[in-house]
Amino acid sequence: MSQTFDDISAQLRRRHRRSARLKWISMGALGLAGLFLVLFFADMLSKGLPAFQQAYVQVELEYNEDAQRMGREAMEPEDAKIVSRSFERLIPGMLRDDPDLLGTTETRWVLANGEVDQYLKGHRSKLSETERQAVDEKVENGQVALKFNTTFFSQGDSKMPERAGIMAAAVGTVMTMLVTLAIAFPIGVMTAVYLEEFAPDNRLTQIIEININNLAAIPSILFGLLGLAIFINFFGVPRSSPLVGGMTLALMTLPVIIIATRTALRSVPDSIRHAAFGVGCSRWQVVRDHVLPLAMPGIMTGSIIGLAQAMGETAPLIIVGMVAFIPDVSASFTQAATVLPAQVFTWAGEPEQAFVEKTAGGILVLLAILIFLNATAVILRKKFERRW
Amino acid sequence: MTSLQTTTPTAAVNPPEPELGQPYVRNENACHDLSIRVRDLSLWYGETQALKSLDIDIFQKNVTALIGPSGCGKSTFLRCLNRMNDLIPGVTIRGLVEMDGRDVNAVKMDEVALRRRVGMVFQKPNPFPKSIYENVAYAPRMHDLVSRKADQDELVEKALRDAGLWEEVKDKLQQPGTSLSGGQQQRLCIARAIAVQPDVILMDEPTSALDPISTATIEDLMDKLKQQFTIITVTHNMQQAARVADYTAFFHLGEIIEYNDTQMMFSSPATKKAEDYITGRYG
Numbered sequence: 009m010s011q012t013f014d015d016i017s018a019q020l021r022r023r024h025r026r027s028a029r030l031k032w033i034s035m036g037a038l039g040l041a042g043l044f045l046v047l048f049f050a051d052m053l054s055k056g057l058p059a060f061q062q063a064y065v066q067v068e069l070e071y072n073e074d075a076q077r078m079g080r081e082a083m084e085p086e087d088a089k090i091v092s093r094s095f096e097r098l099i100p101g102m103l104r105d106d107p108d109l110l111g112t113t114e115t116r117w118v119l120a121n122g123e124v125d126q127y128l129k130g131h132r133s134k135l136s137e138t139e140r141q142a143v144d145e146k147v148e149n150g151q152v153a154l155k156f157n158t159t160f161f162s163q164g165d166s167k168m169p170e171r172a173g174i175m176a177a178a179v180g181t182v183m184t185m186l187v188t189l190a191i192a193f194p195i196g197v198m199t200a201v202y203l204e205e206f207a208p209d210n211r212l213t214q215i216i217e218i219n220i221n222n223l224a225a226i227p228s229i230l231f232g233l234l235g236l237a238i239f240i241n242f243f244g245v246p247r248s249s250p251l252v253g254g255m256t257l258a259l260m261t262l263p264v265i266i267i268a269t270r271t272a273l274r275s276v277p278d279s280i281r282h283a284a285f286g287v288g289c290s291r292w293q294v295v296r297d298h299v300l301p302l303a304m305p306g307i308m309t310g311s312i313i314g315l316a317q318a319m320g321e322t323a324p325l326i327i328v329g330m331v332a333f334i335p336d337v338s339a340s341f342t343q344a345a346t347v348l349p350a351q352v353f354t355w356a357g358e359p360e361q362a363f364v365e366k367t368a369g370g371i372l373v374l375l376a377i378l379i380f381l382n383a384t385a386v387i388l389r390k391k392f393e394r395r396w
Numbered sequence: 397m398t399s400l401q402t403t404t405p406t407a408a409v410n411p412p413e414p415e416l417g418q419p420y421v422r423n424e425n426a427c428h429d430l431s432i433r434v435r436d437l438s439l440w441y442g443e444t445q446a447l448k449s450l451d452i453d454i455f456q457k458n459v460t461a462l463i464g465p466s467g468c469g470k471s472t473f474l475r476c477l478n479r480m481n482d483l484i485p486g487v488t489i490r491g492l493v494e495m496d497g498r499d500v501n502a503v504k505m506d507e508v509a510l511r512r513r514v515g516m517v518f519q520k521p522n523p524f525p526k527s528i529y530e531n532v533a534y535a536p537r538m539h540d541l542v543s544r545k546a547d548q549d550e551l552v553e554k555a556l557r558d559a560g561l562w563e564e565v566k567d568k569l570q571q572p573g574t575s576l577s578g579g580q581q582q583r584l585c586i587a588r589a590i591a592v593q594p595d596v597i598l599m600d601e602p603t604s605a606l607d608p609i610s611t612a613t614i615e616d617l618m619d620k621l622k623q624q625f626t627i628i629t630v631t632h633n634m635q636q637a638a639r640v641a642d643y644t645a646f647f648h649l650g651e652i653i654e655y656n657d658t659q660m661m662f663s664s665p666a667t668k669k670a671e672d673y674i675t676g677r678y679g
Contacts, residue, residue: 287535
């Protein structure tokens with residue numbers, strides 16, 4: 009007995025309902041993920057953006073004899089309470105460097121105390137009632153104001169939140185990434201080229217292949233232990249330095265680059281290789297002149313994504329000592345340095361209220377750089393993509 | 397069936413015994429200088445034997461067509477001549493492929509040197525994803541055949557002229573080779589192959605991906621090129637073999653069943669299998 013259209017329609021209705029349900033569930037999952045992302049960004053922006061502004065105060069400075077020893081002697085006592093101690097400490101040095109200043113006076117905008125800053129931004133502050141009134145008065149007179157926080161983008165870490173900046177960590181990140189790239193990119197690409205284009209397909213290369221894939225899944229902190237044991241203890245590379253950090257992260261990035269490169273090489277059609285062999289290319293000429301140029305966009309995309317991953321990594325760097333208090337921008341690859349995520353981690357552990365916004369501000373800078381890197385990867389791929 | 401059998405030429409019953417590797421019937425107008433001599437050539441893919449003790453002589457400056465049903469080993473044989481089978485893992489080759497008095501499979505033979513003298517054109521046009529000019533100039537430059545830019549330009553023009561492509565591309569040499577039509581791409585691949593002045597050009601079904609007009613152009617081209625080069629072509633298209641080839645070898649299950657002057661092969665094949673294939677009983 010054959011089925012009528014009505015019978016089939018009844019069955020189909022159930023099937024259509026089921027697929028509609030699945031569609032709604034998957035859309036719901038996507039929506040939820042999007043919601044979390046929006047919440048995360050909104051939270052980070054609302055907490056982090058204030059860090060890009062800082063309270064400054066206009067004070068009268070009188071460079072007298074006492075100020076040579078104690079910087080606060082150059083100011084009125086009530087001004088000294090709201091000026092950052094980091095600035096007070098600079099005054100004796102300024103007088104030493106420029107003795108002509110002695111006996112002069114000047115009016116200038118200087119960094120305010122972190123508590124003043126927090127008070128102005130409406131956060132919890134330790135200022136007393138009288139200090140608050142004094143600050144309010146100065147705000148009305150235009151002597152205290154929130155200005156763009158150049159300190160945050162030009163200084164290293166400090167125990168005084170108003171003085172703490174992201175620059176040292178950013179420079180540390182750049183140097184560490186340079187080391188990582190210089191090590192992981194050539195080794196990774198050449199390894200992949202060997203495995204994909206030269207190596208015979210035997211038991212040994214299969215074992216190597218499986219191990220490389222497994223390496224990509226190893227918890228990153230183990231790479232930190234490896235870095236500590238081999239680079240620092242065995243080879244004596246200075247700890248906390250961008251050199252050791254970069255080498256450790258290079259270990260972590262290698263498998264990512266190898267896998268990305270192999271995928272890119274495999275996507276180059278064999279007809280190109282045959283054409284090149286057919287005109288008498290040696291194996292290396294086939295790879296250098298024909299296969300690598302075609303695979304380059306894929307290799308670069310994979311490498312940049314691997315590098316971005318390494319850039320956000322903190323755990324292995326804790327072990328090699330890169331989570332440290334670094335007040336000065338490091339000048340060489342062997343000096344102690346820190347990196348952005350490690351700086352965020354350090355600030356997150358500070359007790360002062362003012363460090364909360366620094367933490368969020370640091371995350372914003374890190375995110376901006378990551379988004380920039382990923383966008384570069386996409387643009388590079390689009391730009392160099394070739395059809396055949 | 398029985399009526400057909402009675403029309404079978406008597407030659408099929410008692411094929412003439414040719415000299416080893418020689419065609420049963422020699423075309424008296426063709427050149428008979430030896431280009432490639434193959435003796436007792438066998439090839440295995442792993443455990444599977446794909447070529448069974450082949451003997452064949454390929455004559456210079458002729459077109460030799462290899463025909464036969466799918467999987468009969470004609471493309472495999474073709475790739476033995478420039479050692480492209482080296483690229484496939486698990487291939488074992490035994491026997492002699494001799495060119496210019498040298499065994500091409502010898503350890504001392506550099507496959508790069510061999511491929512410099514034995515060029516190849518593939519089934520699917522595969523120009524390099526570079527400019528038309530680069531496609532032709534790359535190999536001569538790599539082999540140090542040209543050093544000066546002017547020589548290179550001249551060589552590119554000559555190769556493109558010989559391939560019958562110059563008039564169509566002379567104003568757009570810097571455009572990518574892949575922007576050309578399929579037939580033009582295949583002629584670009586031929587220009588690329590002849591730019592290094594090889595002795596032999598192997599063509600693996602060069603027209604199977606092309607339309608009839610492009611196919612005719614390539615066939616004309618083969619006819620011209622055989623004045624300079626020895627051409628060995630694999631084809632599925634028997635009319636094509638009849639049109640372009642001086643000699644035709646019929647392959648079946650890894651063996652050469654019949655090797656003959658093309659006219660003889662198509663007018664009165666000496667073997668029953670070849671006749672059945674040519675008349676379309678299988679294939």
